[in-house]
Amino acid sequence: MATQVMTNLDPNSRAAAKGLSDLTIRNLFIIPTIAFLIIFNIFPLLYSLAYSFTDFRASTNAPANFVGLQNYRDLLSDPFIWSNFSITAKYVLISVTGQVIVGFGLAMLLNRAIPAKGLITTLLLLPMMLSMAVVGLFWKLLYDPNFGIINYFLGLDKFEWLADPDMALYAIAIVDIWMWAPFVMLLSLAGLSAVPKHLYEAAEIDRATGLYTFFRITLPLVAPILMIAIIFRTMEAFKTFDLAYVLSSQPTTELIAIRLYKMAFQEWQTGMSSAFAYIVLIMVVAITNIYVKYLNKVKAR
Amino acid sequence: MAGVRTPKEKWTNRVAIIAVFVALAIMLTPIYWIASTSFKPRNLATTIPPTVVFEPTVSPFVKLFTKRSQLRDQPSVEEYNAAPWWERMVFDGGEKVVRNGKTGEVKSSGYGDRFTNSLIISIVSTVLAVSMGTLTAYGFSRFKVAGEDDWLFFILSTRMLPPVVVAIPMFLMYRVVGLNDTHLGLIILYTAFNISFAVWIMKGFIDEIPREYEEAALVDGYTRMQAFFKVVLPEALTGMAATAVFCFITAWNEYAFALIMTNRNAQTAPPYIPSQVGSGLPDWTVIAAGTLVFLIPVAIFTFLLRNHLLRGMSFGAIRK
Numbered sequence: 001m002a003t004q005v006m007t008n009l010d011p012n013s014r015a016a017a018k019g020l021s022d023l024t025i026r027n028l029f030i031i032p033t034i035a036f037l038i039i040f041n042i043f044p045l046l047y048s049l050a051y052s053f054t055d056f057r058a059s060t061n062a063p064a065n066f067v068g069l070q071n072y073r074d075l076l077s078d079p080f081i082w083s084n085f086s087i088t089a090k091y092v093l094i095s096v097t098g099q100v101i102v103g104f105g106l107a108m109l110l111n112r113a114i115p116a117k118g119l120i121t122t123l124l125l126l127p128m129m130l131s132m133a134v135v136g137l138f139w140k141l142l143y144d145p146n147f148g149i150i151n152y153f154l155g156l157d158k159f160e161w162l163a164d165p166d167m168a169l170y171a172i173a174i175v176d177i178w179m180w181a182p183f184v185m186l187l188s189l190a191g192l193s194a195v196p197k198h199l200y201e202a203a204e205i206d207r208a209t210g211l212y213t214f215f216r217i218t219l220p221l222v223a224p225i226l227m228i229a230i231i232f233r234t235m236e237a238f239k240t241f242d243l244a245y246v247l248s249s250q251p252t253t254e255l256i257a258i259r260l261y262k263m264a265f266q267e268w269q270t271g272m273s274s275a276f277a278y279i280v281l282i283m284v285v286a287i288t289n290i291y292v293k294y295l296n297k298v299k300a301r
Numbered sequence: 302m303a304g305v306r307t308p309k310e311k312w313t314n315r316v317a318i319i320a321v322f323v324a325l326a327i328m329l330t331p332i333y334w335i336a337s338t339s340f341k342p343r344n345l346a347t348t349i350p351p352t353v354v355f356e357p358t359v360s361p362f363v364k365l366f367t368k369r370s371q372l373r374d375q376p377s378v379e380e381y382n383a384a385p386w387w388e389r390m391v392f393d394g395g396e397k398v399v400r401n402g403k404t405g406e407v408k409s410s411g412y413g414d415r416f417t418n419s420l421i422i423s424i425v426s427t428v429l430a431v432s433m434g435t436l437t438a439y440g441f442s443r444f445k446v447a448g449e450d451d452w453l454f455f456i457l458s459t460r461m462l463p464p465v466v467v468a469i470p471m472f473l474m475y476r477v478v479g480l481n482d483t484h485l486g487l488i489i490l491y492t493a494f495n496i497s498f499a500v501w502i503m504k505g506f507i508d509e510i511p512r513e514y515e516e517a518a519l520v521d522g523y524t525r526m527q528a529f530f531k532v533v534l535p536e537a538l539t540g541m542a543a544t545a546v547f548c549f550i551t552a553w554n555e556y557a558f559a560l561i562m563t564n565r566n567a568q569t570a571p572p573y574i575p576s577q578v579g580s581g582l583p584d585w586t587v588i589a590a591g592t593l594v595f596l597i598p599v600a601i602f603t604f605l606l607r608n609h610l611l612r613g614m615s616f617g618a619i620r621k
Contacts, residue, residue, distance in 0.1 A: 026444040
């Protein structure tokens with residue numbers, strides 16, 4: 001069988017008789033990448049794992065003292081950290097829900113014959129390709145209470161979007177929804193176009209209502225792809241740094257990534273921030289695990 | 302979709318098309334506003350009601366690339382008339398271009414350098430990530446690797462790490478080896494970040510190339526290496542180009558690593574542009590101009606990439 005020849009790692013194989021053996025080529029192709037990732041991702045993480053058990057401060061020359069689990073204990077009992085987590089949870093919820101509603105809604109609207117559909121779809125996808133930090137920053141002007149176009153068009157007189165502690169998180173989430181609803185739209189469109197037409201025809205013959213068709217045919221068939229979009233966006237929203245950092249310095253918008261940044265690079269609590277980074281890391285790896293399981297599941301279909 | 306038949310369906314369809322255009326207008330307004338603000342004179346950037354119709358000027362772009370200071374006294378008539386058109390624009394805005402005291406050479410703002418840094422760092426890291434990623438993807442696609450799924454998960458998981466988490470130890474290590482605020486430092490970080498993406502996407506593209514092609518080449522007496530370079534690589538070229546564009550955009554847009562690891566010498570545009578807003582009344586026309594120049598390459602690439610967006614954004618899971 002052809003495939004057998006191709007995957008054969010026997011050093012005496014035909015191809016290996018001349019040139020490098022398949023085994024050598026495989027190692028030559030794979031090992032540098034793995035090594036690169038280990039050196040620049042895993043090794044640094046081990047380095048910071050070691051620091052997470054110390055009181056090291058990168059701003060001083062004082063040697064690091066071993067403090068055991070003290071950093072972890074302090075962090076987990078610090079009410080401010082818990083408030084960072086709850087702000088993040090709230091942010092993830094608002095922003096991902098918004099993206100799913102807007103994105104899926106757009107996909108439903110686009111899933112029909114529309115003039116210049118390809119061009120419209122590409123234009124709608126543009127925001128997600130742009131830099132969150134640079135374009136996000138410009139929303140400061142759009143949100144400006146005095147001369148921002150948002151207040152002007154919505155007829156809100158001098159409404160404070162970013163200066164109001166309660167509103168700022170929503171304002172940031174709105175920018176995130178603007179940028180990433182197109183991502184949900186893109187994946188939903190793929191899901192919608194894969195729904196077999198004959199199911200809709202059958203539903204029509206059965207005189208099924210529009211709602212029934214949506215909940216019994218459309219949604220269940222799009223669900224796996226929509227789930228990928230939701231998990232991926234949840235993970236990204238959980239890590240949000242750029243957007244919130246350039247738009248607001250309110251304590252009510254201090255997401256986990258921002259707290260971590262301040263702890264590490266403004267307060268220079270290197271040991272403590274390493275421990276914090278580890279807590280965040282474990283959460284991210286957990287979400288990634290779910291995400292990859294889903295990717296493989298959809299791929300297998 | 303099923304063809305439109307009943308009057309009711311026709312009606313829904315029309316409403317949907319109108320809704321799509323309304324949504325499109327809303328989605329594009331921020332981008333349009335960036336573009337339009339970058340051609341406004343400063344006094345029209347912040348007006349109520351917003352200025353929509355105006356005489357465009359390139360003065361924001363002149364200001365973007367030059368170093369300026371506030372005018373204390375009005376320039377003399379001779380001085381004004383002797384100045385080139387672009388310098389007069391700066392005078393008109395109540396500022397003057399800063400010149401080198403001895404040579405009279407115009408001093409540039411930091412933007413040009415940051416833009417060049419962004420280009421160098423994004424291009425080099427993209428080339429590295431795509432070439433290493435393609436080789437690794439071929440390895441995983443064609444050969445048996447013990448624990449293949451675990452390795453692929455490991456590779457992907459490195460991309461999912463929050464930048465700040467990785468930046469803490471990297472900052473300390475770079476400080477030891479002197480890589481903070483260097484091009485190489487950022488190139489390494491962006492390569493590491495993009496390699497995992499390149500492996501996943503390229504594996505999908507290479508999986509699609511029939512094994513029979515190489516099989517035939519091997520029978521014809523090619524070595525495995527020759528078969529890879531002469532048969533597989535040409536077939537994978539489209540995929541590599543799409544992957545490269547994705548990697549470039551990711552590196553181009555990256556903010557957190559650049560903010561932490563660089564401050565001057567190797568600083569890229571994303572941390573530089575927000576730093577110009579600073580305190581006081583920012584000149585939004587200049588920020589808009591800087592943003593627009595920065596966005597143009599990405600907008601062009603997005604159009605080139607339009608048929609691969611789905612695949613790229615889903616890490617190759619959904620191919621259409």
